[in-house]
Amino acid sequence: MITVRKLSKVYRVGIEEIHALREVDLVVGNNEMLAIMGASGSGKSTLMNIIGCLDRPTSGEYELDGRAVESMDADELAVVRNEKIGFVFQSFELLHRQTALQNVELPLVYSRARLTVSARRARAVGALTKVGLADRMDHRPNQLSGGQKQRVAIARAILNNPKILMADEPTGNLDSRTTAEILAIFLRLHAEGQTIVIVTHENEVAAHCRRIVRLRDGMIQSDLPVERDEAGRIFQEIVSRVGRAS
Ligand SMILES: Nc1ncnc2c1ncn2[C@@H]1O[C@H](COP(=O)(O)OP(=O)(O)OP(=O)(O)O)[C@@H](O)[C@H]1O
Ligand SMILES: [Mg+2]
Numbered sequence: 079m080i081t082v083r084k085l086s087k088v089y090r091v092g093i094e095e096i097h098a099l100r101e102v103d104l105v106v107g108n109n110e111m112l113a114i115m116g117a118s119g120s121g122k123s124t125l126m127n128i129i130g131c132l133d134r135p136t137s138g139e140y141e142l143d144g145r146a147v148e149s150m151d152a153d154e155l156a157v158v159r160n161e162k163i164g165f166v167f168q169s170f171e172l173l174h175r176q177t178a179l180q181n182v183e184l185p186l187v188y189s190r191a192r193l194t195v196s197a198r199r200a201r202a203v204g205a206l207t208k209v210g211l212a213d214r215m216d217h218r219p220n221q222l223s224g225g226q227k228q229r230v231a232i233a234r235a236i237l238n239n240p241k242i243l244m245a246d247e248p249t250g251n252l253d254s255r256t257t258a259e260i261l262a263i264f265l266r267l268h269a270e271g272q273t274i275v276i277v278t279h280e281n282e283v284a285a286h287c288r289r290i291v292r293l294r295d296g297m298i299q300s301d302l303p304v305e306r307d308e309a310g311r312i313f314q315e316i317v318s319r320v321g322r323a324s
Pocket of ligand 2: 122123124
């Protein structure tokens with residue numbers, strides 16, 4: 079589904095060069111549920127934005143669903159973003175003057191599939207129902223709780239049946255109960271076959287994914303199935319405790 083090879087991203091700020099990603103290799107297969115973790119500044123969002131075609135790498139290759147992203151022009155990228163990728167952000171990114179339903183419909187308004195108004199509406203209602211918000215469709219974002227806003231954002235992200243659902247700290251602004259609700263939605267989508275990549279700082283969220291990729295200073299530090307990653311974490315804890323004791 080996603081193959082990146084030697085992906086690098088260098089930001090230039092004045093005379094300074096910031097190496098946000100350094101030759102990252104990553105393969106994400108169909109129907110994976112992957113967590114990306116790492117300290118602040120380690121390059122997680124940079125990697126997400128490139129995989130999500132919101133940004134381009136400085137160098138390296140990226141193949142999405144069998145196609146080389148480097149070779150796509152701006153129009154093709156816009157189509158890919160609209161139809162192949164669903165995005166969920168920490169801050170929800172909803173339009174404040176629009177209702178939940180209007181927010182969810184938006185990707186269809188810009189889609190190549192020229193649906194009628196009623197067909198668009200039906201799709202949006204379906205997506206909102208899927209995230210349990212059928213009774214809040216006419217609410218504006220300021221009339222919704224944080225968890226409800228994030229569910230609207232998820233409904234919008236899955237509307238076009240994207241190949242990949244990407245979420246950058248989707249529960250970063252939510253309490254633990256709401257985090258569990260949002261996680262449950264991701265798990266259900268994954269069970270239905272959705273490929274999901276989640277950036278998270280929270281161990282509980284990552285522990286529910288099948289695989290954890292850890293970034294450090296723009297490089298992949300580890301890439302492990304969850305059981306082994308968990309074992310590694312416990313081992314590290316024991317090592318540090320023993321270290322402190324001696
Ligand atoms: N537009 C930009 N211009 C210059 N430097 C940037 C830009 N975006 C990110 N960086 C730098 O690139 C590095 C990686 O940033 P990135 O946002 O990917 O980190 P992150 O892992 O998502 O961190 P956080 O957990 O805080 O969200 C950081 O050192 C950051 O300061
Ligand atoms: Mg980030």
